[in-house]
Amino acid sequence: MDQGANLRDTAMLMAAKAVLAKTGRSLATALEEAVSDAERFGMWLEGAGPADWERQLRLRSEKLTIARNALFRKQIQMTADGRPPSVVDEKKAVRRAEQSVEEAQHCLKALKRWAIEYQRILGQFRAGLGPLSNYVESVIPKAIASINRMAMAVDAYLATQPGKRASTEEIGLTLPVDPDAAGPEPGARSMRRGGSAEVTPEEDPRG
Numbered sequence: 534m535d536q537g538a539n540l541r542d543t544a545m546l547m548a549a550k551a552v553l554a555k556t557g558r559s560l561a562t563a564l565e566e567a568v569s570d571a572e573r574f575g576m577w578l579e580g581a582g583p584a585d586w587e588r589q590l591r592l593r594s595e596k597l598t599i600a601r602n603a604l605f606r607k608q609i610q611m612t613a614d615g616r617p618p619s620v621v622d623e624k625k626a627v628r629r630a631e632q633s634v635e636e637a638q639h640c641l642k643a644l645k646r647w648a649i650e651y652q653r654i655l656g657q658f659r660a661g662l663g664p665l666s667n668y669v670e671s672v673i674p675k676a677i678a679s680i681n682r683m684a685m686a687v688d689a690y691l692a693t694q695p696g697k698r699a700s701t702e703e704i705g706l707t708l709p710v711d712p713d714a715a716g717p718e719p720g721a722r723s724m725r726r727g728g729s730a731e732v733t734p735e736e737d738p739r740g
Contacts, residue, residue, distance in 0.1 A: 542691070543684040550680045557673040564666060568659070575655055578648040583641060590637040597630035 604623040612618055 543687050546680050546684045546687070550677055550684075553673055553677055553680070557669055557677075560665065560669045560673075564662060564669065568662070571655055571658055575648075575651050578644060578651050582644045583648075586637055586641040586644060590634065590641060593630065593633045593637050597627070597634050600627045600630040 600623070604620055604627050607618055607620045607623050610618050
């Protein structure tokens, strides 16, 4: 059974404080980076993303116009024998250009739709981080402050007891007392002095 406390220094308290502080900094950094990445993607959905696909839509529309013009010029030309030329390749080029334009239009619409939906998801993400943020911003600092107070109290106590181990009574702890183990009554204490044997009335040779 534990018979007391052995307070020699505050090293363990300081070690626990260091671990808490390091954990708090790591969590704070991770939270900041996670929120930053999430918000940056939301900004891309609303700004750079649509701008990129609008540029792609313009470029692909221009290529479609070029392909259609090439098809038209080929269709009005005649071969040496007076027959219309083959326009299979030109028609394939037009179809590819049309599909490319349709893809850009689809992506542009999807980005605008997702920009709205993502704001809702981002709000849920921030709300989900609330408990962890509170732990980093409130719980850990309070725990560190408590450890500091404990360490100050221990240092103050040790300063009053130089070179002496702390007993349970000295640090305010008490242990249960067994009445049967309290020792003999004051009147029945041994009369042993310097190694001489205890003498009882029955054993006194003078009696």
